[in-house]
Amino acid sequence: MLNSIINNTATPITRTMQSVVCQYVPELKRPNAISLGHIFELRGYWQSYLHFHKHSYELQNHIFVARQPVIEKVSKLFINIYEQQFNFRPQFSLDNHQLFKKQLAESKRTTWIGIHIQRRSHFFCVKYASSDEYLLSAIEYYRNLYSNVSFIVASDDRRYCRNLFRNQANVFLTPKSFSEADDLIALSFCQHSIVTGGTFGWWAAYLADGLVIHDKVYPSLCKQHEHYYPPWFLIP
Secondary structure: OHHHHHHHHOOEEEEEEEEEHHHHHHHHOOOOOOOOOOOEEEEEEEOHHHHHHHHHHHHHHHHHHOOOOHHHHHHHHHHHHHHHOOOOOOOOOOOOOOHHHHHHHHHHOEEEEEEOOOOOHHHHHHHHHOOOHHHHHHHHHHHHHHEEEEEEEEOOHHHHHHHOOOOOOOEEEEOOOOOHHHHHHHHHHEEEEEEEEOHHHHHHHHHHHOOOEEEOOOOOOOOHHHHOOOEEEEOO
8 A cells, every 4th residue: 555655646745743752642553543645754762662562462473573594593593502411402393483492381391581781871871770689689580480491691781791790600692693683583483571771672572472570761751661671570
């Protein structure tokens, strides 16, 4: 439909832009909120679960899923960890995203926890970066909850992560060869998550769809009840 509208010079096209910082915009959920002949451009940080949570199954299982070449690439990270830590090479099927994720969860060798850490932006780091204490406490929480856990860390500051986790067992950074999309897929394969500030980590946790620990630090324009949906929790 979009192509037919664009190519039809007789149809006037109106472009509308909406920029938000985590807020919920209820008008967008009205029937025909975007009318024929309009191009609606989203800008900002669209991570209020109220916009799309009723479609969570479709988002997690059909829309934000990796194609087989990406699964083959990212799966090597997990398979190498099995070999290094457990002297075991699993024979996983790599046919589709959800099948591989299910096999990881059912392997029983370890419980996978995803963490995304954003720090390179000076403005973000000063105002919204999670503290070392929060990250280490969240890791300890999962260590106490499960008998064997492995942590997959994606970050724009690898040096910081190597230093912070230097004495932590079973904490693995995604390879330098991974793109941001690869990082997102790797984190979404995990069973549970630790969320720091930032949209990327929010979506990684939402797509992983397990237990989620979130930090109390988040952008001041985000209303907490619109930003973190009810199953997510702070460390008691």
